[in-house]
Amino acid sequence: MTSDDDALIDGLVRSAFQVMGALTRIGAEHDLSLTQLRVLGILRDRRARMTELAAHLGLDKSTLSGLVDRAERRGLLARGRNPGDGRVVDVFMTPAGHELAERVEEQLRRALAPAIERLDRGRRDDLAGLLEPLVTPPLPVEARPAPRR
Amino acid sequence: MTSDDDALIDGLVRSAFQVMGALTRIGAEHDLSLTQLRVLGILRDRRARMTELAAHLGLDKSTLSGLVDRAERRGLLARGRNPGDGRVVDVFMTPAGHELAERVEEQLRRALAPAIERLDRGRRDDLAGLLEPLVTPPLPVEARPAPRR
DNA sequence: CAATGATGGTTGGTACTACCAATCATGTCA
């Protein structure tokens, strides 16, 4: 890591703020905070318990209680009992939640389109390929497939 | 813009959350919110009036009042009169603010290093080059240099 | 040049985000 990477870091930070800006704006149109958007993103394809969700988001459990409260009041999420463990509260998306998530995703596509279209097809694929290793953490040692010998 | 871009959008969103996560964490270590970090970033190389700053951040003027209040109380920013216009309040960074900004930048470098180092030198430069057009909005028509004819 | 209106900031009120500490219910284990 040398200071030659300054341009890269600058680009990453700026693109991050650009994406977040778009997400914040789109969220605001639907009265959703960035965090609620993240929750919606996570719950799209699975149900999760409160603590699990909090850990995933790096938030305190108590923060999530309020978050889910409000989303539940709006009919986007629902709480359910966990059959295996009476202490656990499972959270999952309602049909309305799914529908909203769908719309937000579409809006994000639209919002990022002008920027993305400044790159031609080949460069878009290059960029996607370069971002991939950046965002995919290497597996922790225990979970790594055994090296061939 | 086709749905082939889904992988790219996914990469952009994930890298955005990764960068924001790092920034949020580093900010928290210094009791700074993401927004305060942004303010610090903007004021590193210039002084700005409140309204200008608010517009730049996409925030309401009143939000900035409180933000600057707190940063000022901590000795990171200072308010000054504007010689040309008595209504205007200029904001600028104190030496302590500069020092903190420096430290945060260094920490961000360190935080992103593991991810960045998953790419070799050439790929890092490629990535920086691909992000550049993405984050640099084309000049608005009026400001564009006159086309040669 | 005084009245009017526009501009720049702050203040007050509300809602949400996020944390911590305390609490309550349920599970687990000695």
Place this chain on the structure above:
DNA sequence: TGACATGATTGGTAGTACCAACCATCATTG
């Protein structure tokens, strides 16, 4: 069956962000 651990909620505090109302200063114009 206690005692302890775990999962979630509640209450309290600080910060973020909005809007509306307000005060001061500037700019116009009658």
